[in-house]
Amino acid sequence: MNVADLKINNLVEYKNQIYNITEIFQDNEKDYFVKIENDIHGFSVPAASIKPIHITEEWLEKFGFSRTYSSEQRIRYERPESFIKYDIDLSSRKIVEGLKIYGNSIRCKYIHEFQNIFSCLFGKEPATMNYRLVGTES
Numbered sequence: 001m002n003v004a005d006l007k008i009n010n011l012v013e014y015k016n017q018i019y020n021i022t023e024i025f026q027d028n029e030k031d032y033f034v035k036i037e038n039d040i041h042g043f044s045v046p047a048a049s050i051k052p053i054h055i056t057e058e059w060l061e062k063f064g065f066s067r068t069y070s071s072e073q074r075i076r077y078e079r080p081e082s083f084i085k086y087d088i089d090l091s092s093r094k095i096v097e098g099l100k101i102y103g104n105s106i107r108c109k110y111i112h113e114f115q116n117i118f119s120c121l122f123g124k125e126p127a128t129m130n131y132r133l134v135g136t137e138s
Contacts, residue, residue: 003032003047009125010112012036013051052110059111060086063126 001012003024010021012034019036024047026032032047053059057067057075065077065086074096075088086108089097099108099117108114118126 001047001050001052003034005116006034006047006112007116007119010115011053012112013053014045014049017041018053019050052112055086055109055111055114057088063114 006012006021006024008021008024012019012021014036017038017040019038019041021034022037022042023035023044024032025035025044033044034047034050035044036042036050057077060077061067064079066079067075068078069076073090075090077086077088078084083102085100087096087098087100089095096105097109099106099114101117101121106117108117115126118124
């Protein structure tokens with residue numbers, strides 16, 4: 001993962017568990033580290049050792065999206081804000097997959113990317129429903 005894409009409160013995966021980033025820092029050798037925490041553990045690891053979490057239907061629902069359309073080619077999820085949608089392209093080309101904001105497509109495959117976009121738009125973290133920070137669910 002590119003450490004420049006990360007921010008505090010991003011959800012990431014480390015050793016098959018989900019963690020929340022609580023700090024990003026450099027050591028004396030200029031290597032980047034992140035402090036990560038979940039319901040059980042909290043510690044610092046090299047930023048290069050964490051992985052992004054892929055957006056799945058389950059994660060979309062945890063972030064307040066609801067399935068509004070389904071066909072052989074596409075599944076659409078929408079949030080209460082009418083201008084935010086997420087399309088899952090079921091074709092092998094994945095042309096229409098990703099976040100849609102005011103009809104504009106934004107490449108967004110990972111949870112931390114969605115969190116960052118949402119935070120920029122609304123000035124707050126997206127509320128999640130019933131996610132636990134222990135095992136990966138993707």
